Amino acid sequence: MLLDVLQGAEPGGFILIQDTVKCTGRGILKCFINAALKRGEDVHVLGFEASETEVCAGLDRSCVQKLHFHKGFPDPLGWMCRSSFTVDQLTSQHITKLIKDSQHAKAPVLVIDSLSLVLRHHDPVVISQRLQVLRKGGDIKTIISLLHSDLHLHGVVGIVSQLASTVISVAPANNEHHAVATTTRRSKSGKVMQEEEYFNVSEDMTLSVQAKLRQHGHVQKEQKVAEADPASNLTFNLRLSEEERKAKEKLALPFVFSKEKKSALLRPTPGSGRIMYEPDANDDFDEEDPDDDLDV
Amino acid sequence: MAAPVRCMAGSSSRSNTTSFQKKTRSKLVSIPGTRPSVRSSSRSNTTSFQKKTRSKLVSIPGTRPSVQNGQLLLSSGVSSLDYVIGGGLAVGTLLLVEEDRYDSYSRMLLKYFLAEGVVCGHELFLASARDHPDEIMQELPSPIMDEVASLKISEGQPQPSDPENPDTMKIAWRYQNQPRVQTALASSLRFGHYYDVSKTMEPELRQTAKCHSFYQLQETPVTTGSSPLPSPYHALLKSIQTVIRKEGFDGSTPQSKTRNVLRLGLHSLGSALWGDDVCCKDNPAHCHALSTFLYALRGLLRTSLSVAMVTVPSHLIQNRAVMGRIIRLSDTAIALESFRGSEKETNPLYKDYHGLLHVRQLPHLNCLSCEGPDTKDLAFKLKRKQFTIERLHLPPDLSETVSRVSKTELAAGCGTTATGNKHLDF
Amino acid sequence: MFPELNNILNSTPDSFKSSDFILVSDRQADASFLIHHYLSFYLRAGCKVCFLGLVQSFSHYSAVGQRLGVSLAQAREKGQLVFLEGLKDSIGAILQEESSQGTQHLSYLRSPGAGLKGLFRFVESSVRQNGDHDDGESWGPPVLLIDDLSVLLSLGVTVGAILDFTLYCQATMCTELQGNMVILVRCEEEDADDDEEGANLLQRGLVHQCNLALHVEGLPTGYCRDIHGQMQVWWRQSGETMYNPRKTFHFKVHDKGASFFARGTSSAVL
Numbered sequence: 007m008l009l010d011v012l013q014g015a016e017p018g019g020f021i022l023i024q025d026t027v028k029c030t031g032r033g034i035l036k037c038f039i040n041a042a043l044k045r046g047e048d049v050h051v052l053g054f055e056a057s058e059t060e061v062c063a064g065l066d067r068s069c070v071q072k073l074h075f076h077k078g079f080p081d082p083l084g085w086m087c088r089s090s091f092t093v094d095q096l097t098s099q100h101i102t103k104l105i106k107d108s109q110h111a112k113a114p115v116l117v118i119d120s121l122s123l124v125l126r127h128h129d130p131v132v133i134s135q136r137l138q139v140l141r142k143g144g145d146i147k148t149i150i151s152l153l154h155s156d157l158h159l160h161g162v163v164g165i166v167s168q169l170a171s172t173v174i175s176v177a178p179a180n181n182e183h184h185a186v187a188t189t190t191r192r193s194k195s196g197k198v199m200q201e202e203e204y205f206n207v208s209e210d211m212t213l214s215v216q217a218k219l220r221q222h223g224h225v226q227k228e229q230k231v232a233e234a235d236p237a238s239n240l241t242f243n244l245r246l247s248e249e250e251r252k253a254k255e256k257l258a259l260p261f262v263f264s265k266e267k268k269s270a271l272l273r274p275t276p277g278s279g280r281i282m283y284e285p286d287a288n289d290d291f292d293e294e295d296p297d298d299d300l301d302v
Numbered sequence: 303m304a305a306p307v308r309c310m311a312g313s314s315s316r317s318n319t320t321s322f323q324k325k326t327r328s329k330l331v332s333i334p335g336t337r338p339s340v341r342s343s344s345r346s347n348t349t350s351f352q353k354k355t356r357s358k359l360v361s362i363p364g365t366r367p368s369v370q371n372g373q374l375l376l377s378s379g380v381s382s383l384d385y386v387i388g389g390g391l392a393v394g395t396l397l398l399v400e401e402d403r404y405d406s407y408s409r410m411l412l413k414y415f416l417a418e419g420v421v422c423g424h425e426l427f428l429a430s431a432r433d434h435p436d437e438i439m440q441e442l443p444s445p446i447m448d449e450v451a452s453l454k455i456s457e458g459q460p461q462p463s464d465p466e467n468p469d470t471m472k473i474a475w476r477y478q479n480q481p482r483v484q485t486a487l488a489s490s491l492r493f494g495h496y497y498d499v500s501k502t503m504e505p506e507l508r509q510t511a512k513c514h515s516f517y518q519l520q521e522t523p524v525t526t527g528s529s530p531l532p533s534p535y536h537a538l539l540k541s542i543q544t545v546i547r548k549e550g551f552d553g554s555t556p557q558s559k560t561r562n563v564l565r566l567g568l569h570s571l572g573s574a575l576w577g578d579d580v581c582c583k584d585n586p587a588h589c590h591a592l593s594t595f596l597y598a599l600r601g602l603l604r605t606s607l608s609v610a611m612v613t614v615p616s617h618l619i620q621n622r623a624v625m626g627r628i629i630r631l632s633d634t635a636i637a638l639e640s641f642r643g644s645e646k647e648t649n650p651l652y653k654d655y656h657g658l659l660h661v662r663q664l665p666h667l668n669c670l671s672c673e674g675p676d677t678k679d680l681a682f683k684l685k686r687k688q689f690t691i692e693r694l695h696l697p698p699d700l701s702e703t704v705s706r707v708s709k710t711e712l713a714a715g716c717g718t719t720a721t722g723n724k725h726l727d728f
Numbered sequence: 729m730f731p732e733l734n735n736i737l738n739s740t741p742d743s744f745k746s747s748d749f750i751l752v753s754d755r756q757a758d759a760s761f762l763i764h765h766y767l768s769f770y771l772r773a774g775c776k777v778c779f780l781g782l783v784q785s786f787s788h789y790s791a792v793g794q795r796l797g798v799s800l801a802q803a804r805e806k807g808q809l810v811f812l813e814g815l816k817d818s819i820g821a822i823l824q825e826e827s828s829q830g831t832q833h834l835s836y837l838r839s840p841g842a843g844l845k846g847l848f849r850f851v852e853s854s855v856r857q858n859g860d861h862d863d864g865e866s867w868g869p870p871v872l873l874i875d876d877l878s879v880l881l882s883l884g885v886t887v888g889a890i891l892d893f894t895l896y897c898q899a900t901m902c903t904e905l906q907g908n909m910v911i912l913v914r915c916e917e918e919d920a921d922d923d924e925e926g927a928n929l930l931q932r933g934l935v936h937q938c939n940l941a942l943h944v945e946g947l948p949t950g951y952c953r954d955i956h957g958q959m960q961v962w963w964r965q966s967g968e969t970m971y972n973p974r975k976t977f978h979f980k981v982h983d984k985g986a987s988f989f990a991r992g993t994s995s996a997v998l
Binding site: 371530531536539540543590593594596597598600601602604605622623626627630631666667668669670671676677678 | 758760761764783784785787788791792795814815816818819822823837838839878879881882883884914916917919926927951953956981982983984985986
């Protein structure tokens with residue numbers, strides 16, 4: 007499902023990528039940017055936490071001119087008065103103006119990196135309202151945002167997640183080269199789909215989904231390392247040679263019957279005693295009180 | 303006047319310290335890995351962590367240099383406590399004592415601290431909110447003077463053995479260099495004194511020491527404007543700073559007076575009587591008041607020749623994080639847990655002791671590391687003539703039935719408390 | 729500096745990674761020995777060092793530095809080291825004396841809600857002014873060392889303000905000036921519902937931003953005289969790769985340095 011979300015962003019959607027200290031979500035964010043660029047869409051990135059070089063590293067060179075990076079990073083709060091975009095400017099008027107300034111044919115994609123810095127400085131309620139206005143405004147096709155879920159109160163993460171149409175949480179997997187993404191997608195009708203997948207981000211920011219996580223047994227199989235053979239390095243021989251193995255399998259075990267004998271035993275023989283029982287008045291079983299004769 | 307008594311106490315302590323310093327001076331040279339600094343400390347008089355040159359060592363009574371890093375140490379009044387915290391209290395540091403439930407033993411430690419200051423001739427500063435400082439001063443235990451006197455007498459006698467190396471053994475000379483096995487945790491170099499708790503200190507002796515006091519209930523509340531510190535702490539800090547400046551402990555006054563050390567005793571900071579609600583509320587209004595005060599106090603101590611002992615009623619503080627911050631802001635931190643009133647009082651394992659002593663933190667000052675104690679399972683007992691701190695020994699199990707006592711209660715944490723599973727069952 | 733730690737981290741004073749943000753944290757242990765390591769490391773490498781010493785006096789670092797082979801007093805005189813003595817300067821600010829009104833960098837003491845903008849300006853100005861060596865060369869890339877950042881929480885500064893401050897420092901020091909940053913944070917005990925304001929939240933926020941995290945803790949089995957604790961090294965490359973290796977070592981601090989060894993190979997055990 008992760009790949010579907012990556013490929014077809016429906017209009018008016020809000021995709022939230024949640025990460026923690028243990029596994030960073032910036033890789034998936036860059037995959038989303040790359041996919042949007044490849045589809046020919048314009049992408050506006052509000053970069054607060056990472057520099058432009060870091061965000062643009064690895065993205066598809068040919069489409070980079072469709073990427074508009076608004077430099078929040080060196081000065082997101084305006085302390086040095088040389089930033090082009092500060093945290094306070096995340097309002098619908100400002101963003102709409104920004105988009106109109108760079109003329110586009112169709113509505114662009116807005117990427118926020120990251121929402122954690124914004125939430126640190128503004129009331130979560132106000133920010134959610136602003137994001138909703140932006141979504142419904144029609145000037146923006148999709149909003150994709152990164153949130154560090156372990157830096158906020160559970161309630162705040164909950165508010166923002168509720169606003170999102172798709173929430174992707176990343177977590178580390180036991181396997182070194184993959185991570186686990188839990189995607190929760192909520193459609194307009196209210197239907198919720200959820201899936202857990204292993205994924206990997208390659209050097210050129212393409213996402214590859216390795217396997218779907220069905221149940222926990224699958225996980226165990228992945229992490230099985232070749233175990234040392236316990237029968238080696240012993241002073242006595244525990245292994246079987248080929249003949250020995252065949253002889254062992256041929257051995258008839260005492261209470262294992264052949265198939266015919268089993269079916270013969272299972273067939274009901276005529277004339278064997280049958281017990282007929284009909285409960286009468288004295289056998290009044292009360293299901294709730296099986297031990298009614300106990301005087302406890 | 304008090305002159306004869308003073309002379310005896312003062313000179314004996316001085317002669318004690320000079321004789322001990324002679325010993326340590328020779329030992330300093332022979333211990334590898336430590337060396338006294340050659341840098342002169344006269345350039346900046348403001349910081350106290352200067353390796354004092356030899357001439358300056360003599361001038362401050364009641365102090366001795368640490369054998370580990372040459373810092374100036376003074377005694378807390380309890381010699382076994384000195385041993386546990388690494389030889390003594392370093393000048394310029396803060397000792398934090400977490401009070402026991404009824405404040406009986408922590409108050410005792412404060413009195414030992416002040417009494418040691420009187421005997422050594424240091425200046426005192428005592429601040430309290432509950433009892434008047436004069437009352438606390440009147441309760442100071444009396445020093446055991448005959449021991450002090452007998453030491454002086456024995457100094458005068460000619461030593462029969464080799465005067466340069468009093469440790470030489472005549473018969474068992476093969477064992478000369480073996481380290482001494484220490485069961486009781488007493489330092490072999492006695493630079494502290496012993497006190498008799500059943501008697502109070504003579505008024506003449508007590509009055510020889512200059513004591514500044516600060517009694518919270520008598521202070522007029524001063525509006526502090528927009529200070530980050532609320533009023534009682536602000537006034538206390540101001541008062542301490544005034545004393546330090548006026549008496550020249552920070553080196554600001556000229557060198558005419560002989561240098562001395564200021565001992566600060568601050569009783570029960572953080573309690574409600576100091577105007578602080580950190581003890582009663584989970585989210586106090588001024589939750590940073592006490593920690594800001596301790597930070598400022600640390601700054602004052604580092605730039606002057608003073609030592610502070612602060613007691614805090616930690617069993618009342620609801621917020622665990624606050625206690626952690628306070629411990630990190632102090633240099634040495636210990637906690638007293640008395641058995642009185644808890645279920646441990648009747649536990650036969652603890653019948654020989656009055657409580658447990660937890661060492662929460664030890665300082666590494668001017669060095670990367672210092673030797674910690676062998677064990678962290680320490681228990682204390684207040685005897686008439688001594689406050690002993692010992693390794694916690696389990697008494698032999700003489701019962702007929704085998705009883706497996708869970709060691710989880712006894713295993714104290716590490717320096718570095720145990721973060722994982724304590725249920726190590728051997 | 730500790731040679732064994734240099735081997736583990738693959739760096740020497742002659743060749744080390746630039747634009748590095750190193751976070752040193754501890755929980756119920758003392759990781760300040762790592763700060764002494766980095767201080768002597770970068771001074772030996774010839775970098776311009778800005779040190780915010782918020783919890784100890786200058787002579788403490790100076791005394792340890794002597795044992796590790798660097799002279800802080802000399803470095804300060806030459807202009808290689810800019811040292812902020814937090815303790816000494818703070819008393820005036822807390823007691824609101826008139827003479828201290830000029831110190832803007834300690835504005836967080838006067839009004840803790842204001843934030844750390846003044847402190848950031850101090851850092852910026854001290855690394856940008858590039859005084860010259862005796863022989864006319866300029867110093868190497870700038871380095872910011874902070875010991876320790878979590879004490880600001882005790883003084884009433886919020887976690888958000890501290891994270892903003894470190895973001896700005898990272899932007900200036902690492903991204904713009906290609907220098908390094910080493911910050912010490914002392915954490916509290918782990919708590920079940922740990923999303924409140926506190927040192928743990930601060931540490932998590934900094935781990936998100938850093939390139940290398942060294943976390944020092946006591947041994948999970950208890951106190952030991954010969955092994956002072958364990959140190960976890962977490963290499964976090966910036967952003968994309970999923971694989972961030974972590975390794976744990978045991979260490980023992982002694983008078984002139986610290987030795988690091990793999991778990992179970994302490995000389996006391998072998």
